[in-house]
């Protein structure tokens with residue numbers, strides 16, 4: 001079982017979520033690779049059983065360009081993509097909160113609801129991450 005976690009993070013929140021997910025997967029003895037979107041060399045989704053993509057949301061609910069480039073780079077819609085994102089309800093309220101993650105999950109017809117984290121995941125939101133991973137891993141294990 002191999003999973004890649006591709007994420008984009010400017011100020012560190014999405015990176016924190018990515019790292020928390022990574023540590024949970026490692027606890028499950030799953031082989032995990034980290035991919036910094038826009039920095040690391042392109043990867044082939046076919047080399048992985050599951051691809052996790054993490055993004056923050058930019059101005060008025062938009063998807064960062066680096067993530068759009070990744071989508072073009074991937075070039076098709078793999079059926080094994082799970083999406084997580086961070087955002088801030090202070091920018092446009094609930095309607096725009098984590099909109100990029102929501103749009104991405106819809107685009108890929110992801111089997112899983114996107115994980116939406118407000119700013120830093122440290123503290124009470126860690127439980128949300130645990131529950132989200134449990135949901136994804138439940139399916140991963142039943143297929144493995």
Ligand SMILES: Cc1cc2nc3c(=O)[nH]c(=O)nc-3n(C[C@H](O)[C@H](O)[C@H](O)COP(=O)(O)O)c2cc1C
Nearest residue numbers: 009010011012013014056057061087088091097098
């Ligand atoms: C100019 C600007 C616009 C933003 N617009 C939104 C938005 O529309 N929706 C949202 O949920 N968060 C928005 N955010 C909040 C970021 O998505 C949030 O701080 C995120 O955690 C940053 O991720 P990072 O720390 O991984 O870079 C905005 C932040 C900035 C600076």
